[in-house]
Amino acid sequence: MPGLGSAMASAWSSCCQDFARGCRRLWPRRRWLRVLSVVGVAVVVVGLFSAQSLVDALTRPGSDPVVARLAEWGRDHGLGPLVTGLEAGQYEVDKPRTGGVPVGGIPHPAGVEADQPGGQPAPPQLPPPGGLSPLPGEGRWQPVVSTPHGVAVRATTVRPDAAHTSYLVGVLWMDPTLVAGVLHPGTVDPGGHWPIPPLIDATEQRTVVTAFSAGFRLQGDSHGGWYENGREPRPLVPGAASLVIRKDGTVDVGAWGREVGMGPEVASVRQNLVPLVDHGLVNPTCGTGGTREWGSTVGQAAFINRSAFGVTARGATVYVGGPALSVCTLGELLRSAGVVRGMELDINPAWVSGVYFHPNGRPHPPAFELVPDQQIGTQHYLQISSRDFFSFDLRSPPDTAGAAVPSPRVPPHR
Incomplete structure (x- = not known):
């Protein structure tokens, strides 16, 4: 098949380059070469039998x-344990460093706008983690x-904990009186045809104002x-952590069948794992639960890219x-951000991303990354996505900057 060899070679090189460097430090040269050879043969063999799906x-x-x-693709073709092993190996040789301070200090969020009265009051300032003095x-x-x-949207940055003090985590707060949520299907997850497109289209x-995986x-x-x-392409599971969007655009989070x-x-409704925060308390199994509770990538105790979502007592x-x-x-x-019910979303640096926009009544509004160096850029959600994602829109089109704009496309269920 034309181009298949080069595509596979390029993709494989990109996937394993960092891991290989780590293996050189962790194992003797002969051993890591043997490991990568076995992995490479496995991918090539499976790829030859599934060439078209890999190209797709x-x-x-x-x-x-x-x-x-x-x-x-590997997980879909029986290579899940291999992919997870690669991720775990990479983590072991490239764990986040401890100590230090963020380079340049706490950054000023990009795209800061003037404060305006109205809506819900601003939440209290987030305390630094672990009793640290705030930067x-x-x-x-x-x-x-x-x-x-x-x-409509506020942003801030904090360090993740008292040990990993050179890293920064971004937090977005959204006013439910001014924004409405939308769940976008992906072309693969869940797949199929839906009235809502797999991207933030020109109308939306x-x-x-925001988007995230x-x-x-x-x-x-x-x-x-x-x-x-x-429609329910995947059956809803009792007790699962669930992000629920109502027809009026308001959002809630809770255990399915109990709180929502x-x-x-x-x-x-989008479900993922088990509740992370309930009644304002962090799930006590956060450090001991298994893969069913918190996912199979690396493990719940690993310090990796993660994302989460929740609601406060005021909505x-x-x-x-x-x-x-x-x-x-x-x-x-x-x-600490006031969430009373919350859930984990993703645990992969290729998908953890938060983006906010300055809606101006026109397509392609100015866009900003919540955290620098996200692998998914600001334009990702404006293109067709294979994975489902959430967006939040202003409830009132006249609230956008500039001249009067047409009413936004309203999904059939709204």
Whole structure:
């Protein structure tokens, strides 16, 4: 097949380059060469029998990272333990460093706008983790999307814990009176045809304020279901952590069947693992639970890129994402931001990403990364995505900057 050899070689090189460097330090030369040879043969053999599917995975539309495409293709073709082993090996030789301070200190969020009265009041400043003294600007909320009726989105940055003090985690706070949530299907997860597109299209770009990935893949890893507009491609699981979007655009999080459930007001449901925060307390199994609770990549105690989402007692929504996080420290950040019910979303640097926009009534609004050096850039969600994701839009189109704009496309279930 034309181009297959070069595509596989390039993708394999990209996937293993960092791991190979780590293996050189961890194992003698002969041993790591033997390991990589076995891995390479396995991928090539499976690839030869599934050549077309590999090409499709590497060339599908969108800006999904090559490494992520390869990893997902491998898991879909019986190489899940191998992919997980590679990830665990890479983590062992490249663990996040401890100590130190963030280079340049706490950054000033990009795209800060003027504070505006109205809406919900700003949340309290986030305390630094583990009793540390705050760095200048740490935990201080900044308005990044302002409207004539109040601040729709605020952002801040904190260190993840008292040990990994040179890393930074981003936090977004959204006012439910000014924004409405949307669950976008992906072309692969869950796949199929839906009234909501697998991207933030030109119409929604006029009012969109934030976007972030939805969670683990649905093929068993999330241990949960998916629901949209009366259709359930993956059955909803009792007790699973669930992000629920109502037809009025408001959002809630809770254990399915206990704190949240199906009703005529429900538009979308995305489940992932088990609740991380409940009644304002971090799940006590955050450090001891297994893969079913917290995922199989590396492990719940590993300090890696993670993201999470939750709701406060007043209904405001909070997104947390960044590096050097364990399940427990991720939950603690949600709790400190006032979240009373929350859930883990993703644990992979190829997918953990938070983006916010300055809606101006026109397509392609100015876009900003919540945390620097995210593998998924600011334009990812404006292109077709293989994975499902969430976006939040201004409820009132006149709140966008500039001249009057047409009303946003309203999904059929809204």
